[in-house]
Amino acid sequence: MNAMISMNFPQVQAFCAEHCVQMVQAGPDQICPECAKNAVNKNNREHQKHVDQMVRELHFGGAMIPARHKDSGFRNYKTVHDGQSNALSSCVDFAKTIIARQKRNLIMTGKTGTGKTHLSCATARTLLSKGIYVRYITSEDMANEIANAWKKPDDSESSAVYRFSEYDLLIVDEYGLHDRHENRLQLVHKVLYSRYDAGKATMIVSNMTAHELQKDLGDRLWSRFQHDGLVMVECNWADQRVGGGV
Template identity: 60%
Template sequence: MNAVSALSIPLKPVQAICQQHQVKMVQAGPHQICPQCAVEFAEQQRKNTQAEVDRMVREKHFAGAMLPERHAQSGFKNYLVKHAGHQNALNQIVAYAKSILNGDKNNLIMVGPTGTGKTHLSCATARTLLNKGRHARYITSEDLAQKIMDAWDRKIPDATEKSVIYDFTQYDLLILDEYGLHDRDKRRELVHKVLYARYDRMKPTMLISNMTIEELKTDLGDRLWSRLQHGYLTVVECNWNDQRVGGAA
């Protein structure tokens, strides 16, 4: 008999004393138990069950975030800082992650050449939110457009363009990487539909691109650029050499 079931049957005080709590034991069927031990045991069982549920939910959230395998362990602590530019970018992204956790709905744009650590910082942001029980999703601009197009071709069961776009408005943070590398025109229009939808639902988006800020403004257009700035827009410029090939300046 466990402590919880013992508490559900008639209890009768006995002379035996619990050595831990120095209180009288009670008779519960054929067993003598300490009421306080029973309560503590039940509470510990509840905590263990909740911890297991939290772990399973956390794992599900991480799996649903679809972080690139290369960046599955990328965090703020293992971001390599070699110069002031790195430190400034790190500070801005950490502050942004904190603002999202505090309930802010602002957007962030991160631009710079390839290999400058943008994806690392974005995945570190996602992991920070996921560890706090929030929903984050990483996807490239190309893959986002393709998911909508797959719905057109019925490659996703029961999905429509509208339902796919709606799904991408549900995340607390959407990380849209490699903006501008998608095929032009039609795919860009689909990506913009998602950005508009997230704006309408007041959901923050992190937009990452190899474009310059001026190129990005032109590509997004005045209406969408204005919406991205609504409230407050954080702009992080990673203007240094490709770190993958040894660049540090």
Template identity: 60%
Template sequence: MNAMFNAEILQSQKICPDHKTQMIVMFGRETCPACAVEYVNKSNKEHEKQVNRQVCEKHFAGAMLPKRHENSGFRNYTTELAGQKNALTQTANYAKKIVNGSVVNLVMVGSTGTGKTHLSCATARTLLAKGKYARYITSEDMAQKIMKAWDKDTKDQSEASVIYEFTQYDLLILDEYGLHDREKRLELVHKVLYSRYDDAKATMLISNMTLDQLKADLGDRLWSRFQHGGLTIVECNWNDGRVGGAA
């Protein structure tokens, strides 16, 4: 190790053709000091890119986007109808707000097959590409995960820890709200929504309900909190694109 730092550096008679500077002899090899610095800088940049790529891949994997929508983006969303164009614009603008650090919510309502999940995953992919944490999950799956923590055989997580987990993402996309069983499951989902509000985190809520039905289901207190700081409302009221209509 000491020999490495005590290596004798000699002047070479050669000139670097790229930098027009005199080369040196180190460890019996001729090299250009400027070239050596460029090589180190390039190596550091390549390492940084690799680390960033690995982090990005980890973020995407953790988002749990549905397989069908792993490539869904704003650019490949169908906009044949005026309502679809409006939904695309509103959702894309919302994604920009979250990327820029805003803490605002979005509600997207409408019948099945209107592209709501596509737009939500496009939002998640936009955030993930910018280094933000996003998570997609259905309302039923969230409730089931929290309820699993009640199992006496489950030692690694409690109800509070699962709710805390869902509170940490920069954006939580909660799809199919209202399709879960009522009563206890609804209460658990609302606990997550309240926790995210208290922790100043953005939530994207998607439902097949009408806007009035969703307001009533959330209740006055939670709906009021959802509007705090600004709320984007997207209503998808066109035909089901999966059965021949526009989507």
């Protein structure tokens, strides 16, 4: 940049006190090529910082993290016993695996109020901060969105399934809670099969036990879910919401 300035503008006798280089005449002003280069670099850095912030906001907005969990992170997940500590460390390790661009799936089971959604959203926020595309959605909402795709003139069931297959990580919360209609459950399974075929990571969060979830998914889908590595997190403790817990 300074070489270009020196070539395009005539040099003058004055020298820049800071950089000890000969200044050039640019219209009515005498400027230092090094100072000009630094100013351009600063502007470029500020522009890139602005672009990065916009991209980050788009990533977080597209993830559809519930407002209640917009600040849920690994650091503010409360651990008062070994089970919670193990669940936390498992999710942290899982996030590191995805950041390293390695394929894994994660299933988190347990009763309501055990902090499962907090941990899933903490995982999402960690990955989003690294520029990894994540989507959070309940099983019911995903099934409804796919089922209603035909009502839109520019959409279809296959297109909706494809959209859910594109995220680096898809978090399917409340699996088995409000999706018991057979046709709706099949739509959820279509997404899980599609993500397996695309080699994408999936996290399932459910109030079912691990055994119940395995039976509900079926042998073929359960086998595929384990193929690239499966992390099981079982939250087998009491509801922590009662009394102001996680």
